[in-house]
Amino acid sequence: MxxxxxxxxxxxxxxxxxxxxxxxxxxxxxxxxxxxxxxxxxxxxxxxxxxxxxxxxxxxxxxxxxxxxxxxHPGTGEIIPLVFRPPAFLPLATPLIFASLLPHRGAKQALIWQFLFHAYTAGFTIANGNATAKAEETALPQKLPQKQLLLYTGAVSYSACMGAFPYFVMTQHRLSGPMQTFFRKILPIPLLASLSVFNVMIVRGTEYENGIEVMDKNGKVIGVSQKAGLKAVQDTALSRAALFGTAVIIPESLLYFLNR
Incomplete structure (x- = not known):
């Protein structure tokens, strides 16, 4: 162990x-x-x-x-890449999340920041995920398996496009004041939380598809469980959504009450 x-x-x-x-x-x-x-x-x-x-x-x-x-990484014994280590997460993710939610001049600028944010969080998710049942699909392989690489690329691309969607609507359509407020200040928060859940569930999909190793208290592997893999991924996804949602909604709420 x-x-x-x-x-x-x-x-x-x-x-x-x-x-x-x-x-x-x-x-x-x-x-x-x-x-x-x-x-x-x-x-x-x-x-x-x-x-x-x-x-x-x-x-x-x-x-x-x-x-x-x-x-x-406790599952592989390998040193995690510097930018994906837990102490680096908040210092790197925080400026990315706020930059992605700041008012942008166009959808293209918003898309770039959304892509950077979701690319980093997806990379962090892979680097700190559980080792799967297949030896070649450990959480920190020297080279990502083709399937996991496709999942990573697809999840990041979709999340970035959906994250920039409110800005696309605002630049392409003339919206009333309340609708501008909705797309600029309200929609991005639940959208960010939902995309964070989606990102984790897709990127770590191999864990609940193949199952993860389950050990006893002595560190001996006693089997492989898809249920354990699914629970681990779900817990991570929900905690990520809560973290990012809270990080955004608290300062937005404070600004709202201060402006009043």
Whole structure:
């Protein structure tokens, strides 16, 4: 069993534990570490005599855990590409999401920003997805399988076009004031949440199609489950929609009440 999986099996049993660990793991400063430093941290964890029952008592070991959990995929043991590591998600996705929702002069500009946003989130989704039942379709392969590449391209293209649709309508048709408000400020929020769900469900479709490996508490693979794959993808899709929807609707609501 990978050391990251061992950690979550002992330290991440409750929601509060996972919340505290993720708050620590998402520190963007860990992105400054090189792959060599990450490998050394992994080696320290693998050779440390300290038990997993008390993995966070020693400061050096604690930092090693933080670096490993934030940089290495637990299903494959491979180092995640820098821009797709969890600590990089909010710093990179936040400006992209707001840039994609800003007022644009034309549909073409909106389409470009929508494409960049959905391309990044889809890449992040693939890089951090579960390893599927087929060995050649792990979450971080050296080369994307043809099917997954087609799913990625299709999902990103469709999401970008649909995300830019409100701007296309506004530039092609003369709309009344209320309709302008609807297409510019109201429609993009549920549309973004829906497209985020669509993006995850399509890009990680191989997980519920082929199933993902299910392990016991000792890390031994006991079978492959399509239900587990579907639940994992659905949970990710819903959390992504909630994250992006909340990130947009809160500042919009504050601006609305301040203007009043």
């Amino acid at each position: 990978d050391v990251n999986l061992q950690f979550w099996s002992t330290e991440g049993k409750s929601f509060f534990q996972r919340f505290l660990h993720w708050a620590d793991i998402l520190d963007p400063t860990v992105l400054l570490n090189s792959n060599e430093t990450i490998e050394k941290s992994r080696l320290l964890l693998q050779t440390s005599a300290q038990t997993l029952q008390e993995p966070l008592q020693d400061k050096k070991v604690k930092e090693a855990w933080k670096l490993s959990l934030s940089s290495v």
